[in-house]
Amino acid sequence: MTATTTAAAGTRPAARRPRVPNLVRFLGKRVAITIGLLWGVTVVTFALVHVVPGDAATANLSEQALNDPAVVAAYRAKWGLDQPIWQQYLHYLGNLLHGDLGTSQQTGRPVLTDLVQYVPATLELAVPSMILALVVGTAVGMLAAVRHGRASDQVVRVGSLLGLSTPPFWLSLVVLYLFFYLLGVSPSGGRLSPQFAPPPSVTGMYTVDAALAGQWAAAWDAVQHLVLPVLVLTCLTVATLIRFVRSAMLEVLQQDYIRAAYAKGLPTRTVLGRHLLRAGLVPVITVSGLAFASLLSGTVLVENIFGWPGLGQYAFRSATGLDLPSILGVSLFVALVYTGVNLLVDLLYGLIDPRIRLS
Amino acid sequence: MSATPRLMRRAGIALTALALASTAAACSAGGDAGSAGGSTLTIDTSFVIKSLDPGHVYEATGNTAVHAMYDTLLTFHGADMSKPQPDLATSYQASADAKTFTFHLRKDATFGNGDKLTADDVVFSLNRLRNLKASPSVTVANLTASKTDAYTVVVHAAKADPNVPVILTQPYTGIVNSKLVKAKGGTDGADAAKTDSAQKYLDATSAGSGPYLLDSFDASSQLVLKANPKYWGAKPKFSRVVLRNMDVQNQKLTMSRAKGPELALDLSGKMLEGLPSSLRQSSADDTFYFLTLNADPKISKTTSNPAFVQAVRAAIDYRGVARLFGGNASPAAGVVPPAFPGALPASEAQHQDLAKARKLLADAGLHAPSVKLMYPSITYRGVDLGTIATKVQGDAKKAGIRLTLDPQPLTSFLNAQQSGKVAMRFSPQSLNYPVAASLVNNLAPGQGTAATTGWTVARADQDVVAAGKKVQATLDPAAQQRALQDWQRLLNQHSPYIPMAYNSGVVVAAPTLSGAVYAPAGWQVDIAAVGTK
Numbered sequence: 001m002t003a004t005t006t007a008a009a010g011t012r013p014a015a016r017r018p019r020v021p022n023l024v025r026f027l028g029k030r031v032a033i034t035i036g037l038l039w040g041v042t043v044v045t046f047a048l049v050h051v052v053p054g055d056a057a058t059a060n061l062s063e064q065a066l067n068d069p070a071v072v073a074a075y076r077a078k079w080g081l082d083q084p085i086w087q088q089y090l091h092y093l094g095n096l097l098h099g100d101l102g103t104s105q106q107t108g109r110p111v112l113t114d115l116v117q118y119v120p121a122t123l124e125l126a127v128p129s130m131i132l133a134l135v136v137g138t139a140v141g142m143l144a145a146v147r148h149g150r151a152s153d154q155v156v157r158v159g160s161l162l163g164l165s166t167p168p169f170w171l172s173l174v175v176l177y178l179f180f181y182l183l184g185v186s187p188s189g190g191r192l193s194p195q196f197a198p199p200p201s202v203t204g205m206y207t208v209d210a211a212l213a214g215q216w217a218a219a220w221d222a223v224q225h226l227v228l229p230v231l232v233l234t235c236l237t238v239a240t241l242i243r244f245v246r247s248a249m250l251e252v253l254q255q256d257y258i259r260a261a262y263a264k265g266l267p268t269r270t271v272l273g274r275h276l277l278r279a280g281l282v283p284v285i286t287v288s289g290l291a292f293a294s295l296l297s298g299t300v301l302v303e304n305i306f307g308w309p310g311l312g313q314y315a316f317r318s319a320t321g322l323d324l325p326s327i328l329g330v331s332l333f334v335a336l337v338y339t340g341v342n343l344l345v346d347l348l349y350g351l352i353d354p355r356i357r358l359s
Numbered sequence: 360m361s362a363t364p365r366l367m368r369r370a371g372i373a374l375t376a377l378a379l380a381s382t383a384a385a386c387s388a389g390g391d392a393g394s395a396g397g398s399t400l401t402i403d404t405s406f407v408i409k410s411l412d413p414g415h416v417y418e419a420t421g422n423t424a425v426h427a428m429y430d431t432l433l434t435f436h437g438a439d440m441s442k443p444q445p446d447l448a449t450s451y452q453a454s455a456d457a458k459t460f461t462f463h464l465r466k467d468a469t470f471g472n473g474d475k476l477t478a479d480d481v482v483f484s485l486n487r488l489r490n491l492k493a494s495p496s497v498t499v500a501n502l503t504a505s506k507t508d509a510y511t512v513v514v515h516a517a518k519a520d521p522n523v524p525v526i527l528t529q530p531y532t533g534i535v536n537s538k539l540v541k542a543k544g545g546t547d548g549a550d551a552a553k554t555d556s557a558q559k560y561l562d563a564t565s566a567g568s569g570p571y572l573l574d575s576f577d578a579s580s581q582l583v584l585k586a587n588p589k590y591w592g593a594k595p596k597f598s599r600v601v602l603r604n605m606d607v608q609n610q611k612l613t614m615s616r617a618k619g620p621e622l623a624l625d626l627s628g629k630m631l632e633g634l635p636s637s638l639r640q641s642s643a644d645d646t647f648y649f650l651t652l653n654a655d656p657k658i659s660k661t662t663s664n665p666a667f668v669q670a671v672r673a674a675i676d677y678r679g680v681a682r683l684f685g686g687n688a689s690p691a692a693g694v695v696p697p698a699f700p701g702a703l704p705a706s707e708a709q710h711q712d713l714a715k716a717r718k719l720l721a722d723a724g725l726h727a728p729s730v731k732l733m734y735p736s737i738t739y740r741g742v743d744l745g746t747i748a749t750k751v752q753g754d755a756k757k758a759g760i761r762l763t764l765d766p767q768p769l770t771s772f773l774n775a776q777q778s779g780k781v782a783m784r785f786s787p788q789s790l791n792y793p794v795a796a797s798l799v800n801n802l803a804p805g806q807g808t809a810a811t812t813g814w815t816v817a818r819a820d821q822d823v824v825a826a827g828k829k830v831q832a833t834l835d836p837a838a839q840q841r842a843l844q845d846w847q848r849l850l851n852q853h854s855p856y857i858p859m860a861y862n863s864g865v866v867v868a869a870p871t872l873s874g875a876v877y878a879p880a881g882w883q884v885d886i887a888a889v890g891t892k
Contacts, residue, residue, distance in 0.1 A: 059773070065493070065494040065495075067497075070492055189603075189613075197583075307580065
């Protein structure tokens with residue numbers, strides 16, 4: 001049987017080779033690229049942390065302790081910093097292959113444990129911000145496109161430009177001043193009011209976990225604490241989306257098939273909803289993916305001002321403390337988010353536009 | 360091409376609904392958590408914390424919390440730094456040579472789990488602290504603890520040190536339950552730096568005898584303490600304390616609306632301006648800000664020239680610098696801040712003399728000298744250090760000195776400072792422990808800061824060296840304070856340090872709170888002493 005198959009394969013190799021589905025091949029390629037990318041991230045991050053001026057011992061020991069060589073030596077030995085850099089890197093890589101991201105010098109806990117704690121907090125901000133931004137951004141962007149050149153279009157353009165130019169920390173302080181200080185209708189920061197204990201952790205998102213535990217007062221309190229940071233992040237994201245949606249929709253509005261649809265007498269709702277929106281969404285999905293990844297990895301300032309213990313704050317503390325295992329952990333997570341989101345975007349392209357699926 | 364009015368109306372309605380929903384959510388969000396009543400005290404602070412293990416703690420937030428959870432042999436009350444007061448030790452005797460200190464422990468102290476606190480726990484805690492070789496270990500490297508009976512501990516100093524009782528007030532000398540900590544991997548053996556594994560446990564659970572126990576700790580968001588039901592002393596007023604990690608700007612807004620039991624620890628300097636007058640403020644000048652000029656000619660021929668140092672000293676507008684630090688600051692007289700015995704009187708504060716500065720430069724043949732001034736680009740206690748550096752630059756320019764500002768991220772600054780290659784730098788400085796004589800250990804020629812400034816014994820004026828030794832050798836507190844003042848006067852003439860201003864940490868408390876006193880001893884505020892009026 002084996003001999004026959006081999007002989008046959010020798011005469012008609014192409015016909016006998018088992019056919020791998022396109023999607024599987026595509027995913028396989030992406031996984032290979034992702035592994036290479038993650039390895040690259042470890043190399044670059046490792047190198048950068050060692051190139052920047054500064055030293056983990058200086059960042060983590062008291063000034064007085066730095067004058068005592070025995071204490072400095074003990075610190076270096078404890079964290080493996082007394083080994084040659086290449087050895088430190090190989091040690092890290094070996095542990096990484098076993099799923100061990102190392103121990104954080106800031107928290108003294110495994111980096112993976114830290115990520116499991118801080119990522120859900122950031123997700124709790126990022127997901128509602130992204131949903132709101134998508135809804136508002138698409139609606140307003142479309143509105144501006146179909147009313148191209150009119151006053152409402154100008155207002156939207158200026159508004160989105162303002163949103164893009166507004167520094168996140170400034171907007172955070174302004175909303176705090178307005179809603180907390182002047183109006184007194186919002187909490188000032190954090191995830192929960194001091195009188196509430198965090199709910200038992202299931203998802204790590206307080207709103208969900210409190211609801212799951214039936215702690216409705218805590219759940220409502222957690223929702224109230226979400227409002228302002230989500231508002232700020234939504235404003236910042238929606239500004240980008242509006243501009244992309246408007247520009248994408250304007251391009252589609254010029255297409256012959258849109259004119260044809262109108263000429264056929266189709267209702268505007270159908271033209272906009274079925275033809276314009278679907279075609280215009282492709283570039284919007286790309287931007288949305290990047291915006292979501294950016295929300296997950298780049299909310300440092302907003303998290304700091306609102307005292308939100310998420311990935312941004314963790315990354316900030318790790319960077320200022322030159323905490324290499326944590327910096328690497330965050331970098332790998334961010335790289336994974338970007339590759340994951342890009343993969344999802346590519347798959348969504350195929351769903352939305354059959355031409356891309358076929359190609 | 361245009362959309363129908365109906366579609367536009369729908370889009371408009373959707374957007375209005377969304378806006379209304381957002382506003383409704385915001386409006387229904389109620390008042391701030393801090394205004395909640397009950398027996399929860401809220402403390403807002405920008406977290407500087409890595410560990411809650413007394414053997415590892417050295418940062419501000421950690422010291423505040425550890426002081427509330429762990430008793431020490433002695434302590435200070437409020438802002439009074441004159442003499443350590445009894446805590447776990449009811450009394451102590453110091454030997455005449457300041458090498459042996461005998462502490463008599465109270466017999467009714469228990470840990471949070473009900474275990475009795477004995478001399479074994481004290482010996483274990485102090486020896487573990489020394490052998491861990493962590494940041495706070497440096498201060499006790501000279502000390503060894505042993506017991507003579509179940510309630511008597513002897514602390515022996517390898518070198519004479521009259522300040523041992525003061526050191527034993529510090530949160531890092533907090534007494535842990537030795538039985539419990541040993542069970543969790545703790546050890547006081549000589550190899551503790553390598554073998555002790557109790558930090559993880561102590562970061563999650565307290566093992567002390569203090570008025571509070573640790574309920575939960577997240578270094579990014581909040582630290583919750585609960586009253587220790589087995590506390591041997593007076594019960595604290597609040598059954599629960601929440602230390603919240605909060606940005607300084609946010610602290611100002613929060614305290615401006617505070618009505619319930621809430622206080623903030625990071626509002627200082629200009630940040631205090633505009634706060635409601637009803638809030639209570641407590642402060643004590645415990646930090647000095649100084650210029651350091653490298654005395655090593657290989658690093659800088661200019662800064663190692665004593666005439667240049669004196670010229671810069673004469674060029675500074677000390678009152679102007681102090682004004683930039685805000686209402687609590689004052690111009691410096693010497694390196695010992697006024698919160699501590701041994702400070703020079705305010706009447707000896709330095710003052711600007713531009714003519715003297717120019718003459719010193721001319722006499723030394725220094726024409727338009729130019730130096731780089733490095734400083735950490737941070738905001739410290741409400742003041743942007745860049746603002747101060749710019750003021751110094753302007754003052755120096757008036758005397759004909761050109762300073763080029765060189766701001767650095769904190770870690771880079773510390774790294775450069777440690778290398779000893781910085782010609783001129785500017786930074787804040789606090790005491791390692793709350794006794795002014797500790798500064799001699801750091802600033803005297805050849806010691807910590809001096810070594811990174813190229814100021815060796817060989818390069819120093821021998822009168823300064825002798826004055827420093829006299830401070831360390833004087834055992835009588837009053838005589839030591841006089842010796843400290845003499846030492847500072849000599850530093851002002853012959854050292855590479857130019858102290859410019861004193862500043863303070865401030866406790867800003869809601870009007871309803873009492874006992875919220877700023878503690879220069881190292882723990883900012885004694886949480887257990889805070890009550891309601």
